[in-house]
Each structure stands twice: as C-alpha cells, then as structure tokens.
Amino acid sequence: ETGVTQTPRHLVMGMTNKKSLKCEQHLGHNAMYWYKQSAKKPLELMFVYSLEERVENNSVPSRFSPECPNSSHLFLHLHTLQPEDSALYLCASSQRKVSGNEQFFGPGTRLTVL
C-alpha cells in the first residue's frame, strides 16, 4: 500500500459514455498527478496539480478533464473517448520540495474503450 488509492480499478466504456476516475491520497501531500500508460510506451504525464491549482497540462485532448477539489482528491472526467484511449491510468502524489518531488503511485485504473 502506497497511500494512494484509485477507483475503479477496471472500467469498460463506450465511446459515447461519460465516466470519472477517482484518486485519493492519504499521505498529506500537496501535489497530485495523472499519467497514462499505454502498451509498449513510456508513462506519459497528463496533468499536475499543486496546491489544488493545475500547473501542468501536457497537451491532453479536451475529452479528458481533470478536477482537484482539495489536496487529497483528484478526478479525471472522461467523455466521448476513442478506442486508442484504452490504457492504464495512474495517479500519483508528492510533497512539493525545492529539490524535486518523490512520487508515490496508486494501483491504476485499467480503462477499455469499446
């Protein structure tokens, strides 16, 4: 257990559905991240929130919409996804420091878009 939980663990959705992924961290951290991990590709950073403010948006399509209501919770809202969006979506958290951040990851949500 890393102190970062994600729900659901598995999700199958059609291209017209709307769903949300949830991440919660119990580590008292002040930064949270969404990553996408596709087969045979390195982890791709999607979004970063620091102190509940979005500080990084890595050219992610608008069909992915993040929300960070407080420092412990992070959501990824999904709508009109494409089959190529099928991937493992990982959430991470860290405590922001001048020397950089050690990130702790959740178990991921395996998303399949039909």
Add this chain to the structure above:
Amino acid sequence: KQEVTQIPAALSVPEGENLVLNCSFTDSAIYNLQWFRQDPGKGLTSLLLIQSSQREQTSGRLNASLDKSSGRSTLYIAASQPGDSATYLCAVTPWGTGGFKTIFGAGTRLFVKA
C-alpha cells in the same frame, strides 16, 4: 528536450545472479532521478530516489548510482530472486519544470528464473 533511455529492454537471469540495469538521460540539469518497480497491470512502487547532489542510494539489495556529467544511472540488484521479476522504470525530473514534469524511460523487464 529531455529523453530517458533504458537498456536492456528485457533481461532474463538465473536466481542468485547480481545484475545491473542501465538508464541514460540526455540533459544533466535534473532535480533528481527515481527508480521504480512495476508488476504487471499494477501501479509503480518507488525503490530509490537520488537527488542531483547525491551519487548513490542504497536500500537492502538495491543500489542506485547517479553520474550527471555522463547522463547515466545504474540500478544494481544483488543476489536476485524470482520475486524481483518485474519491470524497472527510471525517471528524471528536469530543472525548469517546477519539479513536476517527470520523464520516464520505457523500462527494463526483468525475469529471474528459479
């Protein structure tokens, strides 16, 4: 643009062998370098974090080194065990990104045979 490369992509060794995993990065201006382990379909587990001012870190049978000038890091695993079988990921956090934009390598898939 920072790029992270891991060699080899896959490695199979007999139990008990000492082994070295390699990571190289193109820009030495980094906050830190982090090694992770990922089991199939799961999230990432942080193994070791090396700050830019440090040369190495050790945890149990694991030792990671950092040579910024050459853009290299190695992860040394002593007396490998079947339970070490997993994918090992290297990640760097570049300067000038606020400490948030971590770049990952594609990983080395390790299989330790009993």
